Amino acid sequence: MPSPKRNPKLFVKGNVSEAAQEAVLDALDAGFTIDEIIETNNPKLRAESEFNQENLDELVSLKNQGSPIPGQSLTNNPDTPYPWETPPDITNPNEALDNVVEELLQPKAVQKVVSALAGGLPVGDISMAILYNKFIQGVINIDVLMLLAEPVMYLIMAIGEEADIKYNIEGDDMDEFDDEDDIAEREQQLNPLQQIKQDTVNKKINENAIPKNILDRVKEQGPEIRSMLSRGEE
Amino acid sequence: MGLFSSIKKAFKKVVNGVKKVVKKVVGGVKKVVKKIGSSKILKALAIAAAVVVTGGAAIGAFGGKLATTQFGSWMVGASQKVLGGTLFGTTAGNPLVRVLQQTGNFVAKTAAKPFGAAGKAIGSVAGGATDFLGITDKATRMGYVLDPTTGKYVVDTSKTFQGEGYFTKDLSGQTLAEVKAGELGTIGTGKVIDPDTGKAVYGNITADASGALKANVGEQISTGPTTGEIMKSAAINQGFNLASSAVASKYFSEDPRGQSDSLYLEGKTPLTPLQVYASQSNINIADIYNYPTYGTGDPGYMMNAALFSQDTIGSPVNLPITGEMNA
Secondary structure (H helix, E strand, O other): OOOOOOOOOOOOEOOHHHHHHHHHHHHHHOOOOHHHHHOOOOOOEEOOOOOOHHHHHHHHHHHHOOOOOOOHHHHOOOOOOOHHHOOOOOOOHHHHHHHHHHHHOOHHHHHHHHHHHHOOOOHHHHHHHHHHHHHHOOOOOHHHHHHHHHHHHHHHHHHHHHOOEEOOOOOOOOOOOOOHHHHHHHHHHHHHHHHHHHHHHHOOOOHHHOOHHHHHHHHHHHHHOOOOOOOOOO | OOHHHHHHHHHHHHHHHHHHHHHHHHHHHHHHOOOOOHHHHHHHHHHHHHHHHHOHHHHHHHOOOHHHOHHHHHHHHHHHHHHOOOOOOOOOOOHHHHHHHHOOOOHHHHOOOHHHHHHHHHHHHOOOOOOOOOHHHHHHHHOEEEEOOOOEEEEOHHHOOOOOOOOOOOOOOOOHHHHHHOHHHHOEEEEEEOOOOOOEEEEEEEEOOOOOEEEEEOOOOOOOOOHHHHHHHHHHHHHHHHHHHHHHHHHOOOOOOOOOOOOOOOOOOOOOHHHHHHHHOOOOHHHHHHOOOEOOOOHHHHOOOOOOOOOOOOOOOOOOOOHHHHO
16 A cells, blocks of 8 residues: 655646646655556447448538638628627636536546547547537637646546556557556566466367277378368268 | 826736746746747646636536536646645634635636537537547547447446446446546445446545545455444554653653744644735735635635635534524
8 A cells, every 4th residue: 555755745737737746746656656656457348430331421521511611700790690700608617628628537437438439539520529529519719628638638547547448649659658568568468368378279189088990980081081171972 | 198108008018028938937937848939838827827817617618628627627626635624724713715705706706617618609600620529538538439320438347337236326337437426335345347448447436525436456356344343453652652642741741932022923723825925925815806816725716605605614514504603
Protein backbone atom coordinates (compact mmCIF):
# COMPACT_ATOMS: atom_id res chain seq x y z
CA MET A 1 0.00 0.00 0.00
CA PRO A 2 1.48 3.42 -0.92
CA SER A 3 2.42 5.64 1.96
CA PRO A 4 2.88 9.20 0.73
CA LYS A 5 5.40 11.21 2.67
CA ARG A 6 3.42 14.42 2.53
CA ASN A 7 0.26 16.13 1.35
CA PRO A 8 -0.11 17.31 -2.24
CA LYS A 9 1.60 20.55 -3.16
CA LEU A 10 -0.63 23.46 -4.09
CA PHE A 11 -0.18 24.69 -7.64
CA VAL A 12 -2.09 26.61 -10.26
CA LYS A 13 -1.55 26.18 -13.98
CA GLY A 14 -3.08 27.71 -17.05
CA ASN A 15 -3.73 24.43 -18.86
CA VAL A 16 -4.68 20.89 -17.98
CA SER A 17 -1.59 19.24 -19.45
CA GLU A 18 0.75 21.17 -17.19
CA ALA A 19 -1.51 20.64 -14.20
CA ALA A 20 -1.70 16.89 -14.82
CA GLN A 21 2.06 16.69 -15.24
CA GLU A 22 2.57 18.64 -12.03
CA ALA A 23 0.13 16.40 -10.17
CA VAL A 24 1.84 13.23 -11.36
CA LEU A 25 5.34 14.52 -10.61
CA ASP A 26 4.16 15.73 -7.21
CA ALA A 27 2.68 12.31 -6.46
CA LEU A 28 5.93 10.64 -7.50
CA ASP A 29 7.87 13.01 -5.28
CA ALA A 30 5.52 12.25 -2.40
CA GLY A 31 6.33 8.57 -2.60
CA PHE A 32 3.87 7.11 -5.08
CA THR A 33 4.99 5.06 -8.03
CA ILE A 34 3.30 5.12 -11.43
CA ASP A 35 1.85 1.67 -10.74
CA GLU A 36 0.36 2.95 -7.50
CA ILE A 37 -1.17 5.95 -9.23
CA ILE A 38 -2.84 3.89 -11.92
CA GLU A 39 -3.45 1.15 -9.31
CA THR A 40 -4.83 -1.37 -11.79
CA ASN A 41 -3.25 -2.39 -15.04
CA ASN A 42 -5.97 -4.53 -16.57
CA PRO A 43 -5.57 -5.70 -20.14
CA LYS A 44 -7.08 -3.12 -22.43
CA LEU A 45 -9.78 -3.57 -24.98
CA ARG A 46 -8.50 -2.42 -28.35
CA ALA A 47 -10.73 0.08 -30.08
CA GLU A 48 -11.84 -1.39 -33.37
CA SER A 49 -13.97 0.30 -35.95
CA GLU A 50 -16.34 -1.85 -37.93
CA PHE A 51 -17.37 -0.97 -41.43
CA ASN A 52 -21.06 -0.25 -41.65
CA GLN A 53 -22.60 0.21 -45.08
CA GLU A 54 -25.73 1.91 -43.72
CA ASN A 55 -23.71 4.57 -41.95
CA LEU A 56 -21.63 5.17 -45.05
CA ASP A 57 -24.75 5.53 -47.18
CA GLU A 58 -26.17 8.01 -44.70
CA LEU A 59 -22.98 10.05 -44.77
CA VAL A 60 -22.92 10.06 -48.57
CA SER A 61 -26.55 11.14 -48.75
CA LEU A 62 -25.90 13.95 -46.27
CA LYS A 63 -22.92 15.13 -48.27
CA ASN A 64 -24.94 14.99 -51.49
CA GLN A 65 -27.52 17.37 -50.09
CA GLY A 66 -25.09 20.14 -50.87
CA SER A 67 -23.86 23.05 -48.83
CA PRO A 68 -25.29 26.55 -48.43
CA ILE A 69 -24.61 29.09 -51.11
CA PRO A 70 -22.05 31.67 -49.99
CA GLY A 71 -23.92 34.55 -48.39
CA GLN A 72 -27.10 32.53 -47.92
CA SER A 73 -27.10 33.25 -44.18
CA LEU A 74 -27.38 36.96 -44.94
CA THR A 75 -30.79 36.37 -46.48
CA ASN A 76 -32.18 34.94 -43.22
CA ASN A 77 -34.67 36.94 -41.24
CA PRO A 78 -32.71 38.85 -38.57
CA ASP A 79 -35.68 38.61 -36.20
CA THR A 80 -35.33 34.82 -36.03
CA PRO A 81 -31.60 34.22 -35.66
CA TYR A 82 -30.04 30.84 -35.11
CA PRO A 83 -29.08 30.08 -31.51
CA TRP A 84 -25.39 30.53 -32.29
CA GLU A 85 -26.11 33.96 -33.71
CA THR A 86 -27.49 35.16 -30.40
CA PRO A 87 -25.40 35.99 -27.30
CA PRO A 88 -24.28 32.72 -25.66
CA ASP A 89 -25.83 31.50 -22.44
CA ILE A 90 -22.45 31.04 -20.77
CA THR A 91 -19.42 33.20 -21.39
CA ASN A 92 -17.35 32.17 -18.39
CA PRO A 93 -15.12 29.19 -19.28
CA ASN A 94 -15.24 27.80 -15.75
CA GLU A 95 -19.02 27.74 -15.74
CA ALA A 96 -19.06 26.31 -19.25
CA LEU A 97 -16.69 23.54 -18.18
CA ASP A 98 -18.94 22.71 -15.25
CA ASN A 99 -21.89 22.60 -17.63
CA VAL A 100 -20.14 20.22 -20.02
CA VAL A 101 -18.66 18.02 -17.29
CA GLU A 102 -22.01 17.75 -15.56
CA GLU A 103 -23.64 16.45 -18.72
CA LEU A 104 -20.71 14.27 -19.66
CA LEU A 105 -20.67 12.50 -16.32
CA GLN A 106 -24.20 11.21 -16.61
CA PRO A 107 -24.43 7.41 -16.92
CA LYS A 108 -26.02 7.42 -20.36
CA ALA A 109 -23.50 9.91 -21.70
CA VAL A 110 -20.57 7.92 -20.37
CA GLN A 111 -22.03 4.76 -21.84
CA LYS A 112 -22.17 6.40 -25.26
CA VAL A 113 -18.68 7.84 -24.92
CA VAL A 114 -17.28 4.44 -23.95
CA SER A 115 -19.13 2.82 -26.82
CA ALA A 116 -17.74 5.41 -29.23
CA LEU A 117 -14.19 5.01 -27.91
CA ALA A 118 -14.45 1.23 -28.16
CA GLY A 119 -15.69 1.70 -31.71
CA GLY A 120 -12.50 3.51 -32.65
CA LEU A 121 -13.76 7.10 -32.62
CA PRO A 122 -10.87 9.39 -31.65
CA VAL A 123 -11.01 11.46 -28.47
CA GLY A 124 -10.57 14.65 -30.49
CA ASP A 125 -13.64 13.94 -32.62
CA ILE A 126 -15.82 13.13 -29.62
CA SER A 127 -14.74 16.35 -27.88
CA MET A 128 -15.42 18.27 -31.07
CA ALA A 129 -18.90 16.77 -31.34
CA ILE A 130 -19.76 17.64 -27.74
CA LEU A 131 -18.46 21.19 -27.82
CA TYR A 132 -19.67 21.91 -31.34
CA ASN A 133 -23.13 20.85 -30.25
CA LYS A 134 -22.93 23.26 -27.31
CA PHE A 135 -21.98 26.03 -29.73
CA ILE A 136 -24.81 25.20 -32.14
CA GLN A 137 -27.26 25.30 -29.24
CA GLY A 138 -26.01 28.77 -28.35
CA VAL A 139 -24.72 27.70 -24.93
CA ILE A 140 -21.11 28.75 -25.50
CA ASN A 141 -19.26 30.92 -27.97
CA ILE A 142 -16.34 29.93 -30.17
CA ASP A 143 -13.69 31.28 -27.82
CA VAL A 144 -15.00 29.20 -24.94
CA LEU A 145 -15.30 26.21 -27.27
CA MET A 146 -11.60 26.44 -28.01
CA LEU A 147 -10.70 26.93 -24.34
CA LEU A 148 -12.65 23.83 -23.35
CA ALA A 149 -11.11 21.56 -25.98
CA GLU A 150 -8.22 20.45 -23.79
CA PRO A 151 -10.07 19.72 -20.51
CA VAL A 152 -12.86 17.88 -22.31
CA MET A 153 -10.34 15.81 -24.24
CA TYR A 154 -8.58 14.85 -21.02
CA LEU A 155 -11.87 13.98 -19.39
CA ILE A 156 -12.79 11.68 -22.27
CA MET A 157 -9.32 10.13 -22.10
CA ALA A 158 -9.87 9.50 -18.40
CA ILE A 159 -13.22 7.85 -19.17
CA GLY A 160 -11.43 5.67 -21.70
CA GLU A 161 -8.76 4.76 -19.17
CA GLU A 162 -11.37 4.03 -16.53
CA ALA A 163 -13.09 1.73 -19.01
CA ASP A 164 -9.76 0.05 -19.86
CA ILE A 165 -10.03 0.89 -23.52
CA LYS A 166 -7.07 1.44 -25.80
CA TYR A 167 -8.41 4.48 -27.57
CA ASN A 168 -7.40 6.80 -30.40
CA ILE A 169 -6.61 10.43 -29.63
CA GLU A 170 -6.49 11.71 -33.19
CA GLY A 171 -7.00 9.53 -36.22
CA ASP A 172 -5.80 5.96 -35.90
CA ASP A 173 -3.01 6.46 -33.39
CA MET A 174 -3.77 4.13 -30.52
CA ASP A 175 -0.40 2.38 -30.81
CA GLU A 176 1.61 5.58 -30.89
CA PHE A 177 2.09 5.60 -27.15
CA ASP A 178 3.37 2.03 -27.09
CA ASP A 179 7.11 1.82 -26.71
CA GLU A 180 9.60 -0.97 -26.12
CA ASP A 181 8.67 -1.31 -22.46
CA ASP A 182 4.98 -1.70 -23.27
CA ILE A 183 5.64 -4.23 -25.99
CA ALA A 184 7.99 -6.20 -23.73
CA GLU A 185 5.40 -6.16 -20.97
CA ARG A 186 2.66 -7.30 -23.32
CA GLU A 187 4.87 -10.11 -24.61
CA GLN A 188 5.61 -11.11 -21.05
CA GLN A 189 1.89 -11.33 -20.39
CA LEU A 190 1.43 -13.41 -23.52
CA ASN A 191 4.40 -15.68 -22.81
CA PRO A 192 2.60 -18.11 -20.50
CA LEU A 193 -0.14 -18.52 -23.10
CA GLN A 194 2.39 -19.08 -25.86
CA GLN A 195 4.23 -21.55 -23.64
CA ILE A 196 1.04 -23.55 -23.09
CA LYS A 197 0.36 -23.48 -26.82
CA GLN A 198 3.90 -24.64 -27.61
CA ASP A 199 3.75 -27.38 -24.99
CA THR A 200 0.50 -28.65 -26.44
CA VAL A 201 1.92 -28.72 -29.95
CA ASN A 202 5.15 -30.41 -28.88
CA LYS A 203 3.49 -32.91 -26.62
CA LYS A 204 4.29 -36.40 -27.83
CA ILE A 205 1.53 -38.95 -27.95
CA ASN A 206 1.90 -41.72 -25.47
CA GLU A 207 2.10 -44.85 -27.59
CA ASN A 208 0.58 -46.96 -24.82
CA ALA A 209 -2.59 -44.87 -25.01
CA ILE A 210 -3.35 -46.15 -28.53
CA PRO A 211 -4.43 -49.77 -29.17
CA LYS A 212 -1.67 -51.73 -30.86
CA ASN A 213 -3.80 -52.84 -33.82
CA ILE A 214 -4.63 -49.22 -34.73
CA LEU A 215 -1.00 -48.20 -34.37
CA ASP A 216 0.06 -51.04 -36.67
CA ARG A 217 -2.58 -50.03 -39.19
CA VAL A 218 -1.34 -46.42 -39.15
CA LYS A 219 2.23 -47.54 -39.66
CA GLU A 220 1.17 -49.86 -42.46
CA GLN A 221 -1.04 -47.46 -44.41
CA GLY A 222 0.92 -44.32 -43.58
CA PRO A 223 0.12 -41.42 -45.91
CA GLU A 224 -2.71 -43.30 -47.56
CA ILE A 225 -4.95 -42.66 -44.57
CA ARG A 226 -7.51 -40.13 -45.63
CA SER A 227 -8.69 -37.34 -43.44
CA MET A 228 -12.30 -37.46 -42.36
CA LEU A 229 -12.71 -34.00 -43.86
CA SER A 230 -11.12 -34.82 -47.18
CA ARG A 231 -13.23 -35.06 -50.31
CA GLY A 232 -14.50 -38.54 -50.92
CA GLU A 233 -13.88 -40.53 -54.07
CA GLU A 234 -15.82 -39.22 -57.05
CA MET B 1 -14.54 29.20 -46.17
CA GLY B 2 -17.62 29.13 -44.03
CA LEU B 3 -17.78 29.69 -40.31
CA PHE B 4 -18.28 26.05 -39.42
CA SER B 5 -15.45 24.86 -41.62
CA SER B 6 -13.19 27.39 -39.95
CA ILE B 7 -14.25 26.15 -36.52
CA LYS B 8 -13.58 22.55 -37.46
CA LYS B 9 -10.21 23.43 -38.91
CA ALA B 10 -9.24 25.42 -35.84
CA PHE B 11 -10.43 22.63 -33.56
CA LYS B 12 -8.35 20.11 -35.49
CA LYS B 13 -5.33 22.31 -34.82
CA VAL B 14 -6.18 22.42 -31.13
CA VAL B 15 -6.58 18.62 -31.01
CA ASN B 16 -3.28 18.19 -32.79
CA GLY B 17 -1.68 20.62 -30.36
CA VAL B 18 -3.09 18.82 -27.35
CA LYS B 19 -1.80 15.51 -28.68
CA LYS B 20 1.66 17.00 -29.11
CA VAL B 21 1.53 18.38 -25.58
CA VAL B 22 0.41 15.00 -24.23
CA LYS B 23 3.35 13.36 -25.96
CA LYS B 24 5.71 15.99 -24.58
CA VAL B 25 4.33 15.59 -21.07
CA VAL B 26 4.58 11.78 -21.30
CA GLY B 27 8.20 12.26 -22.37
CA GLY B 28 8.76 14.69 -19.50
CA VAL B 29 7.44 12.26 -16.91
CA LYS B 30 9.33 9.40 -18.57
CA LYS B 31 12.55 11.26 -17.90
CA VAL B 32 11.76 11.17 -14.19
CA VAL B 33 10.52 7.59 -13.98
CA LYS B 34 12.73 5.19 -15.85
CA LYS B 35 11.65 1.91 -17.39
CA ILE B 36 7.95 2.66 -17.28
CA GLY B 37 5.85 2.22 -20.38
CA SER B 38 4.47 5.37 -22.02
CA SER B 39 0.96 3.95 -21.95
CA LYS B 40 1.14 3.70 -18.16
CA ILE B 41 2.30 7.31 -17.92
CA LEU B 42 -0.52 8.33 -20.26
CA LYS B 43 -2.99 6.59 -17.99
CA ALA B 44 -1.55 8.32 -14.92
CA LEU B 45 -1.76 11.67 -16.68
CA ALA B 46 -5.36 11.07 -17.74
CA ILE B 47 -6.30 10.14 -14.19
CA ALA B 48 -4.53 13.18 -12.77
CA ALA B 49 -6.17 15.39 -15.39
CA ALA B 50 -9.61 14.03 -14.48
CA VAL B 51 -8.92 14.84 -10.85
CA VAL B 52 -7.83 18.35 -11.72
CA VAL B 53 -10.67 19.01 -14.18
CA THR B 54 -13.50 17.68 -12.06
CA GLY B 55 -12.09 19.30 -8.96
CA GLY B 56 -10.45 17.47 -6.11
CA ALA B 57 -13.47 17.48 -3.89
CA ALA B 58 -15.67 16.52 -6.82
CA ILE B 59 -13.63 13.45 -7.59
CA GLY B 60 -16.41 11.30 -6.19
CA ALA B 61 -18.57 12.47 -9.06
CA PHE B 62 -16.28 10.67 -11.44
CA GLY B 63 -17.14 7.43 -9.73
CA GLY B 64 -15.56 4.14 -10.63
CA LYS B 65 -12.14 3.16 -9.42
CA LEU B 66 -10.68 6.64 -9.41
CA ALA B 67 -12.61 7.74 -6.34
CA THR B 68 -11.33 4.81 -4.32
CA THR B 69 -7.69 4.78 -5.38
CA GLN B 70 -4.94 5.83 -2.99
CA PHE B 71 -3.91 8.54 -5.41
CA GLY B 72 -7.48 9.82 -5.63
CA SER B 73 -7.81 9.92 -1.86
CA TRP B 74 -4.47 11.67 -1.57
CA MET B 75 -5.49 14.34 -4.07
CA VAL B 76 -8.85 14.85 -2.39
CA GLY B 77 -6.99 15.29 0.87
CA ALA B 78 -5.46 18.45 -0.60
CA SER B 79 -8.79 20.13 -1.12
CA GLN B 80 -10.13 19.09 2.26
CA LYS B 81 -6.98 20.34 3.93
CA VAL B 82 -7.28 23.66 2.22
CA LEU B 83 -10.97 23.97 2.98
CA GLY B 84 -10.20 23.67 6.66
CA GLY B 85 -7.18 25.93 6.53
CA THR B 86 -6.35 29.53 5.93
CA LEU B 87 -4.96 29.44 2.43
CA PHE B 88 -6.90 32.43 1.27
CA GLY B 89 -6.65 34.46 4.42
CA THR B 90 -9.44 35.50 6.72
CA THR B 91 -10.19 39.07 5.67
CA ALA B 92 -13.74 39.48 4.43
CA GLY B 93 -12.70 42.23 2.03
CA ASN B 94 -9.96 40.09 0.53
CA PRO B 95 -10.43 39.87 -3.25
CA LEU B 96 -9.77 36.14 -3.00
CA VAL B 97 -12.84 35.75 -0.85
CA ARG B 98 -14.80 37.29 -3.69
CA VAL B 99 -13.28 34.74 -6.04
CA LEU B 100 -14.39 32.00 -3.75
CA GLN B 101 -17.88 33.45 -3.60
CA GLN B 102 -18.06 33.25 -7.36
CA THR B 103 -16.66 29.77 -7.44
CA GLY B 104 -18.84 26.85 -6.68
CA ASN B 105 -17.91 23.58 -8.24
CA PHE B 106 -21.34 22.07 -8.38
CA VAL B 107 -20.18 19.09 -10.40
CA ALA B 108 -20.02 16.92 -7.32
CA LYS B 109 -23.63 17.63 -6.55
CA THR B 110 -25.15 17.65 -10.00
CA ALA B 111 -23.17 15.06 -11.90
CA ALA B 112 -24.18 11.47 -11.48
CA LYS B 113 -21.81 8.66 -10.57
CA PRO B 114 -21.67 7.27 -14.08
CA PHE B 115 -19.51 4.26 -13.55
CA GLY B 116 -21.37 3.10 -10.50
CA ALA B 117 -24.73 3.45 -12.19
CA ALA B 118 -23.83 2.34 -15.67
CA GLY B 119 -21.23 -0.22 -14.72
CA LYS B 120 -23.10 -3.26 -15.97
CA ALA B 121 -24.14 -1.76 -19.25
CA ILE B 122 -20.70 -0.41 -20.02
CA GLY B 123 -19.11 -3.64 -18.92
CA SER B 124 -20.99 -5.45 -21.63
CA VAL B 125 -19.90 -2.88 -24.18
CA ALA B 126 -16.30 -3.15 -23.13
CA GLY B 127 -16.37 -6.91 -23.34
CA GLY B 128 -16.23 -7.46 -19.60
CA ALA B 129 -12.62 -6.31 -19.54
CA THR B 130 -13.39 -3.61 -17.06
CA ASP B 131 -14.34 -3.44 -13.45
CA PHE B 132 -16.12 -0.15 -13.18
CA LEU B 133 -17.42 -0.59 -9.73
CA GLY B 134 -14.02 -1.41 -8.25
CA ILE B 135 -15.84 -2.93 -5.30
CA THR B 136 -13.19 -5.56 -4.70
CA ASP B 137 -10.49 -3.05 -3.94
CA LYS B 138 -12.79 -0.87 -1.94
CA ALA B 139 -14.15 -3.78 0.06
CA THR B 140 -10.67 -5.00 0.88
CA ARG B 141 -9.64 -1.59 2.08
CA MET B 142 -12.80 -1.09 4.10
CA GLY B 143 -12.27 -4.36 5.95
CA TYR B 144 -14.74 -6.57 4.16
CA VAL B 145 -14.13 -9.91 2.51
CA LEU B 146 -16.16 -11.92 0.05
CA ASP B 147 -17.70 -15.00 1.61
CA PRO B 148 -17.43 -17.65 -1.12
CA THR B 149 -20.33 -19.69 0.26
CA THR B 150 -22.91 -16.91 0.36
CA GLY B 151 -21.36 -14.70 -2.33
CA LYS B 152 -21.81 -11.67 -0.08
CA TYR B 153 -19.32 -9.31 1.52
CA VAL B 154 -18.89 -9.83 5.25
CA VAL B 155 -16.71 -8.11 7.83
CA ASP B 156 -13.15 -9.44 7.79
CA THR B 157 -12.61 -10.08 11.49
CA SER B 158 -8.85 -10.03 11.07
CA LYS B 159 -9.11 -6.37 10.13
CA THR B 160 -11.39 -5.10 12.86
CA PHE B 161 -10.75 -3.53 16.23
CA GLN B 162 -10.50 -5.85 19.20
CA GLY B 163 -12.04 -4.30 22.30
CA GLU B 164 -10.23 -5.19 25.49
CA GLY B 165 -11.64 -2.71 27.94
CA TYR B 166 -9.36 0.21 27.11
CA PHE B 167 -11.69 1.95 24.74
CA THR B 168 -14.10 4.56 25.91
CA LYS B 169 -16.53 2.78 23.67
CA ASP B 170 -16.55 -0.86 22.69
CA LEU B 171 -15.15 -0.94 19.17
CA SER B 172 -14.86 -4.67 18.83
CA GLY B 173 -15.91 -5.95 15.44
CA GLN B 174 -15.79 -2.53 13.78
CA THR B 175 -13.61 -1.68 10.83
CA LEU B 176 -11.42 1.40 10.69
CA ALA B 177 -13.86 2.96 8.23
CA GLU B 178 -16.77 2.35 10.55
CA VAL B 179 -14.88 3.82 13.47
CA LYS B 180 -13.96 6.83 11.39
CA ALA B 181 -17.57 7.28 10.38
CA GLY B 182 -18.52 7.23 14.06
CA GLU B 183 -16.68 10.51 14.67
CA LEU B 184 -15.29 11.68 17.98
CA GLY B 185 -17.07 9.40 20.43
CA THR B 186 -14.71 6.60 19.58
CA ILE B 187 -11.46 8.15 20.74
CA GLY B 188 -9.64 5.90 23.13
CA THR B 189 -6.80 3.52 23.57
CA GLY B 190 -6.52 -0.21 23.35
CA LYS B 191 -5.47 -3.18 21.34
CA VAL B 192 -5.76 -2.54 17.65
CA ILE B 193 -5.39 -4.86 14.72
CA ASP B 194 -3.55 -2.77 12.18
CA PRO B 195 -5.62 -3.06 8.97
CA ASP B 196 -2.48 -2.67 6.87
CA THR B 197 -0.27 -5.31 8.43
CA GLY B 198 -2.78 -7.45 10.31
CA LYS B 199 -0.55 -7.34 13.40
CA ALA B 200 -1.93 -6.71 16.87
CA VAL B 201 -0.49 -3.56 18.35
CA TYR B 202 -1.30 -1.34 21.28
CA GLY B 203 -2.04 2.26 20.66
CA ASN B 204 -4.67 4.93 20.72
CA ILE B 205 -7.02 6.77 18.43
CA THR B 206 -6.82 10.53 18.36
CA ALA B 207 -8.46 13.29 16.40
CA ASP B 208 -6.35 15.92 14.69
CA ALA B 209 -7.24 19.58 14.33
CA SER B 210 -9.54 18.86 11.40
CA GLY B 211 -11.39 16.20 13.36
CA ALA B 212 -10.02 13.33 11.30
CA LEU B 213 -9.39 10.20 13.34
CA LYS B 214 -5.96 8.69 13.39
CA ALA B 215 -4.85 5.38 14.83
CA ASN B 216 -1.49 5.82 16.58
CA VAL B 217 -0.25 2.30 16.86
CA GLY B 218 2.74 1.03 18.76
CA GLU B 219 2.72 3.85 21.31
CA GLN B 220 2.97 3.50 25.06
CA ILE B 221 -0.29 4.01 26.82
CA SER B 222 0.27 6.71 29.41
CA THR B 223 -1.98 8.40 31.89
CA GLY B 224 -0.91 11.86 30.74
CA PRO B 225 -0.08 14.92 32.83
CA THR B 226 -2.40 16.10 35.54
CA THR B 227 -4.01 19.55 35.47
CA GLY B 228 -1.64 20.80 38.13
CA GLU B 229 1.40 19.72 36.16
CA ILE B 230 0.12 21.45 33.06
CA MET B 231 -0.53 24.72 34.95
CA LYS B 232 2.91 24.57 36.53
CA SER B 233 4.59 23.98 33.22
CA ALA B 234 2.64 26.78 31.56
CA ALA B 235 3.53 29.23 34.33
CA ILE B 236 7.24 28.41 34.05
CA ASN B 237 7.17 28.80 30.28
CA GLN B 238 5.29 32.08 30.49
CA GLY B 239 7.70 33.49 33.02
CA PHE B 240 10.70 32.45 30.97
CA ASN B 241 9.22 34.03 27.83
CA LEU B 242 8.55 37.32 29.64
CA ALA B 243 12.04 37.43 31.02
CA SER B 244 13.70 36.62 27.73
CA SER B 245 11.66 39.27 25.87
CA ALA B 246 12.57 41.90 28.45
CA VAL B 247 16.27 41.08 28.07
CA ALA B 248 16.00 41.01 24.29
CA SER B 249 14.28 44.42 24.12
CA LYS B 250 16.89 45.93 26.41
CA TYR B 251 20.02 44.75 24.67
CA PHE B 252 18.93 44.30 21.04
CA SER B 253 17.37 46.97 18.91
CA GLU B 254 14.80 46.19 16.26
CA ASP B 255 16.09 44.37 13.21
CA PRO B 256 17.13 46.82 10.51
CA ARG B 257 14.86 46.85 7.53
CA GLY B 258 15.82 47.99 4.06
CA GLN B 259 13.82 50.50 2.12
CA SER B 260 11.35 48.76 -0.13
CA ASP B 261 11.45 49.48 -3.83
CA SER B 262 8.57 49.89 -6.26
CA LEU B 263 8.39 46.14 -6.87
CA TYR B 264 7.86 45.43 -3.20
CA LEU B 265 5.39 42.55 -2.96
CA GLU B 266 6.10 41.13 0.44
CA GLY B 267 3.07 40.97 2.66
CA LYS B 268 2.21 39.66 6.07
CA THR B 269 1.61 36.25 4.58
CA PRO B 270 3.31 34.62 1.60
CA LEU B 271 1.49 34.78 -1.71
CA THR B 272 -0.75 31.84 -2.48
CA PRO B 273 -0.08 29.85 -5.66
CA LEU B 274 -3.18 31.47 -7.16
CA GLN B 275 -1.87 34.96 -6.38
CA VAL B 276 1.51 34.04 -7.84
CA TYR B 277 -0.14 32.73 -11.00
CA ALA B 278 -2.32 35.83 -11.31
CA SER B 279 0.65 38.09 -10.77
CA GLN B 280 2.77 36.25 -13.34
CA SER B 281 -0.06 36.21 -15.87
CA ASN B 282 -0.88 39.85 -15.26
CA ILE B 283 -4.42 39.03 -14.17
CA ASN B 284 -6.35 40.96 -11.56
CA ILE B 285 -6.89 38.45 -8.76
CA ALA B 286 -10.49 39.58 -8.34
CA ASP B 287 -11.18 38.64 -11.96
CA ILE B 288 -9.40 35.31 -11.96
CA TYR B 289 -12.69 33.45 -11.98
CA ASN B 290 -13.07 34.56 -15.58
CA TYR B 291 -9.93 32.68 -16.56
CA PRO B 292 -9.64 28.90 -16.80
CA THR B 293 -7.09 27.75 -14.25
CA TYR B 294 -6.33 24.23 -13.10
CA GLY B 295 -4.50 22.74 -10.16
CA THR B 296 -4.72 21.94 -6.50
CA GLY B 297 -4.39 25.62 -5.63
CA ASP B 298 -7.27 26.63 -7.88
CA PRO B 299 -10.46 27.65 -6.04
CA GLY B 300 -12.59 25.64 -8.47
CA TYR B 301 -10.68 22.54 -7.44
CA MET B 302 -11.55 22.97 -3.81
CA MET B 303 -15.20 23.86 -3.91
CA ASN B 304 -17.74 21.13 -4.05
CA ALA B 305 -20.53 22.20 -1.78
CA ALA B 306 -23.25 24.71 -2.46
CA LEU B 307 -22.29 28.24 -1.62
CA PHE B 308 -23.14 29.40 1.91
CA SER B 309 -23.87 25.90 3.14
CA GLN B 310 -20.21 25.01 3.37
CA ASP B 311 -17.56 26.00 5.86
CA THR B 312 -16.13 29.28 4.73
CA ILE B 313 -12.48 29.36 3.88
CA GLY B 314 -10.43 30.69 6.69
CA SER B 315 -13.35 31.05 9.09
CA PRO B 316 -13.43 29.09 12.30
CA VAL B 317 -15.34 25.87 11.88
CA ASN B 318 -18.93 25.66 13.20
CA LEU B 319 -19.46 29.40 13.38
CA PRO B 320 -22.52 30.82 11.63
CA ILE B 321 -21.76 32.65 8.43
CA THR B 322 -22.33 36.36 8.79
CA GLY B 323 -23.59 38.85 6.28
CA GLU B 324 -20.09 40.18 5.78
CA MET B 325 -19.43 37.51 3.19
CA ASN B 326 -22.27 38.83 1.05
CA ALA B 327 -20.60 42.19 0.58
